[in-house]
Amino acid sequence: MxxxxxxxxxxxxxxxxxxxxxxxxxxxxxxxxxxxxxxxxxxxxxxxxxxxxxxxxxxxxxxxxxxxxxxxxxxxxxxxxxxxxxxxxxxxxxxxxxxxxxxxxxxxxxxxxxxxxxxxxxxxxxxxxxxxxxxxxxxxxxxxxxxxxxxxxxxxxxxxxxxxxxxxxxxxxxxxxxxxxxxxxxxxxVDSQLFHPARRCDQLRASWGLQEGDIAILHVGRLAAEKNLALLSKSFQALQQTHPQRQLKLILVGDGPQRASLQQQLPDAVFCGLQRGEELAAHYASGDLFLFPSLSETFGNVVLEALASGLGVVAFDQAAAAQHIRHGHNGALAGAQDEQGFIQAASDLLNDAEGLRRARLNARQHAAGQGxxxxxxxxxxxxxxxxxxxxxxxxxxxxx
The missing domain is CATH 3.40.50.2000 (Glycogen Phosphorylase B;)
Known part of the structure; x- marks a missing residue:
């Protein structure tokens, strides 16, 4: 030619x-x-x-x-x-x-x-x-x-x-x-103008039963078997046991066939259902720690959305997390299939308030360049x- x-x-x-x-x-x-x-x-x-x-x-x-x-x-x-x-x-x-x-x-x-x-x-x-x-x-x-x-x-x-x-x-x-x-x-x-820490909403956090200083542990995604949500439940319960002095609340955004069983397993969790657009962005930004236990993703768009929203993200070292998270810098990673490593990574972030603050700032800075x-x-x-x-x-x- x-x-x-x-x-x-x-x-x-x-x-x-x-x-x-x-x-x-x-x-x-x-x-x-x-x-x-x-x-x-x-x-x-x-x-x-x-x-x-x-x-x-x-x-x-x-x-x-x-x-x-x-x-x-x-x-x-x-x-x-x-x-x-x-x-x-x-x-x-x-x-x-x-x-x-x-x-x-x-x-x-x-x-x-x-x-x-x-x-x-x-x-x-x-x-x-x-x-x-x-x-x-x-x-x-x-x-x-x-x-x-x-x-x-x-x-x-x-x-x-x-x-x-x-x-x-x-x-x-x-x-x-x-x-x-x-x-x-x-x-x-990721649309880093839509997903932005400035969309944090105190009224939304209050509706979840949280006061200033409390920790919202967020998960966004389809509530289905392939998302490894048993680990989400196990991780949250472990964090409650290892951080009894902190007020932790599990917030789930999304819907799917496992919702009813999860509501039985996690009676104190807040189930927000499907959210779109600015409402979804407000839910992200109003969280603090984002747990993503899935092992079946080809990418995982929610990881980038959580990073852009300035959350501390915990995920397995694969797909989007492997590409966009540096362990200890802008989030925390665990080896694939290492459930204890996943739980420990989340616990370490919660233990280090200054480290979590830096990770959230670095998460936002990194995601802002991923248009x-x-x-x-x-x-x-x-x-x-x-x-x-x-x-x-x-x-x-x-x-x-």
């Missing part, structure tokens, strides 16, 4: 089809990430066609050039969400009328599979995203025998795209070990790279 053609390609607007089962206003890390990427591409002058299952809020809504709705099935454990059905013929008709330059497939279910097939038939380049460790969820839901089969399918699926974007170095290493090919890093950002603009720009570069002719792809990057 001539230099002039390359320059034109790097400045021309793209037509991108984004295929996903979840998207804002749904509340989860994948939806948040995709909303940011789509908005960022539009702001850079690109055209986005969103392809997703029809949800309950879409009653009476029709298709347009920017939205293609497909049929779906109810998704167990996720009330109100739909699992996209295979829609190959609908996709073929749409993309034959208005051909995208490139596809970004964010979910690997029947809808994503049909998009992959349609793209191969029409010879449209595909970038896939590895957003969720579904292969790790099987053990939490009593179907551990499916782990190997699901891993094999995910590897087969992603290896048929031009590249797969992963959010963290630890995820990249793990997938490479399992035979996934052509992996590229695309981290996550979305550079990530969207890199996303665009990855999409353009996938559009290169086969002859110009780097060694080993071939279509399947």
């Amino acid at each position: 001539a230099a002039a053609d390359t320059a034109a390609m790097n400045t021309s607007s793209l037509s991108v089809a984004l295929i996903t089962e979840t998207f804002p206003p749904e509340i989860n890390g994948v939806a948040n990430t995709l909303g940011r990427l789509a908005d960022g591409l539009r702001a850079r002058g690109h055209r986005i066609q969103l392809v997703r299952p029809r949800q309950g809020c879409d009653q009476g809504r029709g298709h347009d050039e920017q939205l293609l709705l497909t049929r779906g099935w109810p998704l167990p454990g996720y009330p109100g969400l739909q699992w996209g059905q295979s829609s190959m013929h609908k996709l073929l008709r749409s993309w034959q009328r208005q051909r995208p330059d490139v596809l970004y497939i964010a979910t690997e279910g029947p809808l994503g599979f049909s998009a992959l097939r349609a793209a191969r038939r029409l010879q449209i380049p595909v970038v896939s995203g590895f957003h969720t460790n579904f292969q790790q969820y099987t053990g939490h839901y009593g179907v551990g025998l499916l782990t190997r089969a699901l891993t094999n399918y995910l590897r087969w699926f992603h290896n048929r795209s031009q590249m797969t974007l992963v959010p963290s170095v630890s995820q990249q290493i793990e997938l490479q070990r399992r035979g996934f090919e052509r992996l590229e890093l695309l981290a996550r950002g 979305w603009a550079a990530i969207v720009e890199l996303f665009e570069q990855h999409l353009r790279s996938a559009m290169q002719p086969l002859a110009e792809l780097p060694a080993g990057r071939t279509q399947h």
